[in-house]
Amino acid sequence: MNKDYFHSVTLNTNMCKGCTNCIKYCPTEAIRVRNRKAVIIKERCIDCGVCIRICPYHAKKAVTDSLDTIKNYKYKIALPAPALYGQYGPEFSRERIVLALKQLGFDYVFEVARAAEIVTNLSDKYMKNKDIKKPVISSACPAVVRFIQIRFPNLIENLLKIESPMEIAAALSRQEVHEKFGIPYEDMGVFFISPCAAKVTSVKAPYESQKSNVDAVIAIKDIYLILREIMKKEDKITSAPFSLSSAIGVSWAGTGGESSAINEGRRIAVHGIDNVSDILEQAVQGGLDDIDFIEALACPEGCLGGPLTVENPFIAKENLKNEIEQIAVNAAHSNSVDKADNIDEYVWKSTVEYSPILKLDDDMEKALEKMRKIDEITNGLYDLDCGACGAPSCRALAEDIVRGIAKETDCIFKLKERLNIIANQLHQIE
Amino acid sequence: MGGVVVRQYDIPANDFTVAGEASSNVRKILSQLGVSPDIVKRTSIAMYEAEINAVIHGNGGQALVEIDTDKIYIRISDQGPGIADLELAMQEGYSTAPDSIREMGFGAGMGLSNIKKHADQLKIDTEIDKGTTVNITVFFKPQTGV
Structure with a gap:
């Protein structure tokens, strides 16, 4: 397989009727119907998942790793995306979800929300640098980054060049587990619990062929039910014997979470790939010079609307809000935030490049x-x-x-x- | 006409909802032709400014675009009031835009100077009560002696 063009988003030809729904909605015109079956033009696909959402026959799917994959590793670390917390109603608290993950077979849980706080912290510093190109565009959504690579090469320099919360969580969790329990690095398997198809691609075929710190990606929808069953069996837990991230990190799952956590300037939060396309169009014409930060997320309602989620994104948003209200915003951040002083460690080592595939x-x-x-x-x-x-x-x-x-x-x-x-x-x- | 690609657009008067569509379209064409992103950006900004000028000051107008292997030529013409003092209008910060336009974030008086900054060649023909034609040329490769 050509690593450069690995995609999580794929087609189940048996289920495809050859209708024209997906071709109409694809933001990069990456799909054609040939011989009554859809065909994805790999070099154009950005893994945004729009076709997965739109297909009435569920013929588009995201390739992810099965839960069984964790058996291949001695020590299993789960990295739940904050969007996971929005999948369950108020009776299932974050503490219960995290503990249920442990019962599912993971030895350690490191919340991606914790790493999101680090990115927030670093972004604040990054934004104070006078040399950066504004508006800064968030790089948290991999579909948006790939979209910019294909359609908006002039905006590559505007990307926030800080590692994603997922990657930082993966690196830190390994370090933490090694320091706390003396587990050898080679025994560890790191699993991202994902709402997002594009993140799968980020792990299997990272930008510019760098190596990801994540070993496998498990879809939220694949563990949703099992996790729910586990939680139902257990008694309610009031306090958890481990440190959880604060409200800022958790809020990243929805829209406005990342941008509201940045302290200065004019910030906008845009979600849905069509809206993202419009705002980038405006940015490239130089029409957004008075905006400092653009949070751009491909899915409606951000990661809560990711193609690998279960709950309706608007309900998930309410669930998440409820979860955030449970956390005192002023509560001490987890220790990890303090480690974030050294911004260089988390800055991209190389930038992404223009892929002129429409030429x-x-x-x-x-x-x-x-x-x-x-x-x-x-x-x-x-x-x-x-x-x-x-x-x-x-x-x-x-x-x-x-x-x-x-x-x-x-x-x-x-x-x-x-x-x-x-x-x-x-x-x-x- | 040889290998030239030609486009024509109508620029409607006082309609900001479609303003910029022509320059956005040209940006896409140039990218497909493999013109480097920097040149595409310069062209697109210069054209956008001229387009907006025609919307604000010129009661709308027409855009003609000719793309050759080495350059793009853009002509934006309107039948508006014309520019009384072209030299003054070229100065940064000079604007005759009314407050209503300024409130929308336009009319900062950077339009013509911005076009000049991004274009390789700029020629403006204007006549009072007849209209204005802005001729923009951007070369795809650095020109010697320009």
């Missing part, structure tokens, strides 16, 4: 020629954008024809024109 040709002259051809073909089409050809729009079909992966008679109206001509010719023979 028509390496040679400018040929590219222009192709563009003219696309214009010409588009003019001959019917501007219906019906999708029946398998491309999301008439212009996309014209592009596909010029790229050599479609033909004009894939358009049913063009086919009809052609058949009329043939019918007339047959008529003349008679």
